[in-house]
Amino acid sequence: MRRLPVFLVLDVSESMAGDNLFRLEEGIGTIVSTLRTNPQALDTVWLSVIAFAGIAETLVDLQDLAAFRAPALPMGGGTCLGLALDHVMNEIDRQVATPGRDRKGDWRPIVYLFTDGKPTDQVAAARSRWHDHYATRADLVAVAIGRYADQATLRSLTEHVLLFDDTAPGGFEVFVRWLTESVSVQSQRIGEPGSGRLSLAKADPNVMQPLTTAGALVPGSDQDCVVLVGRCQGTARPYLLKYDRETLPIATDAFSIELSGYRIAGCYPLTEDYFRWSGAGGAGGSANTADLMGGAACPHCGNPITVALCGCGKLMCLRGPGEATCPWCREDLRFAPSADQGFDVERRQG
Ligand SMILES: [Zn+2]
Ligand SMILES: [Zn+2]
16 A cells, blocks of 8 residues: 655744644644544555754654554744754655655655744755755645744745634634645545645635735734743743733824733743753843733742742742742742842743
8 A cells, every 4th residue: 555644744832832732732633533534544644743843853753544643742942944844854765665666655745834933043955955856756735823924934935835823713623624634635636647736625714824826925923922931949840931922002192102012821831851852042032021911820839920030040930039949050049029120031932
């Protein structure tokens, strides 16, 4: 049986923290269990999952649907799209059987790339490699998740780019159904005349909008979320604070201005794996906490303050004023009951 290799390449950068990562994880499970009910897909589709942030790694090698187990998704800092593309090309070389003299090889592989941010590395070399050596024998479908995704870069990679509005009501369900149907359709059509051309399932245009090469880009935004990393004082385990950009239009008879800042989206537990997935990228600039609105409790111990700053430049959780030990540098500290002063804290790249 010739296999239809499908690579899911997932952006697991910090901007995906919270609902999106959880839904993506759940979504893969739903896609696989739905595809299993389709005999044609069950016979042909082999699925691989690749994740990327500051590094790119294969979480699941090509696997038939019956044996496939949805992986837990990691999280890291950075959106190394160039690295991810290089990785998937290496994986195509390693895992996909090319047609030879005495064998038919696998069907044309399909790569689904999902990203919600802007690349933090160089994409040009990987893009040339893709166009020169892979574009003729593999299909690439890029899905821009939300308005911060870099649509122009995605469109320079492939003609198949879709903009997924992750804020649309029921959007994720539509997205999961679209992906399932697209893979399904591809498994039905292989071997048919004219099947060399990729056809994707139709999706609700309010949720998934195709970006044609001819059309204009949908207005995006340069503004990102702000993510900060701290450690729990009690358990020393890391957590991630995410703030989403918020713009408040203020209009009076005399003037109209827009105030902007970052509003708390949540505080999420991390594992030590986070630092490995962030690669060598490290911190990306600084954010002033005066621009950050709202707070969230420590997901490990429930301490109400999660932006207490040590002299070593790292954040920790805190119950309130008093003695504390920095979980990063082990320094003994004393926090005085002072008013909320703005201070510069380390900002990770999304
Ligand atoms: Zn804590
Ligand atoms: Zn410290």
